[in-house]
Amino acid sequence: MTAPDVITSLQNPHVKRLVRLRTRREREREGVILVEGARELSRAVAAGLTPATLYTCEALYSPEAREVKSALPGPRLRLSREAFEKVSGRENPDGLLALIPAPAPRLPEPHGDAVIVVLHGLEKPGNIGAILRTADAAGAAGVFVLGRGADPYSPNVIRASQGSVFSLPVAALGEEEALAWLAEREFTRVACTPDAPQVYWDAPLTGRVALILGAEHEGLPPEWRAAELPVRVPMHGAADSLNVATAAALVLYECLRQRRASR
Helix, strand or coil: CCCCCEECCCCCHHHHHHHHCCCHHHHHHHCEEEEECHHHHHHHHHCCCCCCEEEECHHHCCHHHHHHHHHCCCCEEEECHHHHHHHCCCCCCCCEEEEEECCCCCCCCCCCCCEEEEEECCCCHHHHHHHHHHHHHCCCCEEEEECCCCCCCCHHHHHHHCCHHHCCCEEEECHHHHHHHHHHCCCEEEEECCCCCCEHHHCCCCCCEEEEEEECCCECCHHHHCCCEEEECCCCCCCCCCCHHHHHHHHHHHHHHHHHHCC
16 A cells, blocks of 8 residues: 555656656756766765755665665655656666756866866767766866757766766856867867877877867867867777767876876
8 A cells, every 4th residue: 555645646746847857948947957866866965966855766776775865865755666667767767866956067176287078069968978977087177068969967967977977067168168268277179080190199188188079970160170189099990980988088098197107
C-alpha cells in the first residue's frame, strides 16, 4: 500500500512541471536546472548549490543514493516508482532528482599557467560533458561554452560530466566577450584544427593557454581558427577526424605533461 504522502499521480502538478522542465526553454524561463543522480547531486551541493526541492523514490535507490540521501539539503517530496520514472531522464534512475536555482556563470580567476577550454558551437551533450570531466581531471581553470546550441547545465550534460560541471568555473559567453577576456589576460589561443602545420605535442603549451575546440562537422570559424598557435592531432589511418572529446583529452594532458616537465 502506498503511503499517503507519496505522489503517485502522473497528473500531479509537481510531476507535470518536472516533465516541462526537461526542455531548455522552460528551465531558462523559470531560472532552474534539473540535477539527477547521487554523484551529480553530491557534487552540486559540494559546490555550494542548494536544492529548492529534492524528489526521492526509495524503491529506486542505488547503494550510492542510499548513502548520500541524508546529507542532501532542501525540502523533500516522495514520488512513486511510476511517477519518478516519468520525470526521470535516465533509463535506470537511482531515485534522486533535484530542482536547483540556476547557478550564475562563473568566470575563472586564472593563475600564472592556467588552461582554459573554449568550446565553440558544440551541440552534443555527451561531448560537452566528457570534455568537462576531462578538463576537471586535468586541472583546467575553467570552460567557456560559446554558441546557442550548447547548454552546459542541461540534464544530459550534467550526467555526461558526472557532476564535473559543478567542480570548475563554467560560463556560457558570447564570442566577443570571450575573445576580450582572453586577450585582456594574455592567454595564448591554441586552435585545434586538422589543417594546422604543427602537431600538438610539438607546440609550446606552457603559460596561459586557451584550448579552442569546434564542432566536428563544422570546425572553427576563421576568427577562431586564426589563433596564435594552431595545432593538429596527427591522423594516420582512414579516419580524417577524431571525436572532439578525444581531441580535447589529448591536448589537455599534453598541457599537463609540459607543465610537469618544466618544473
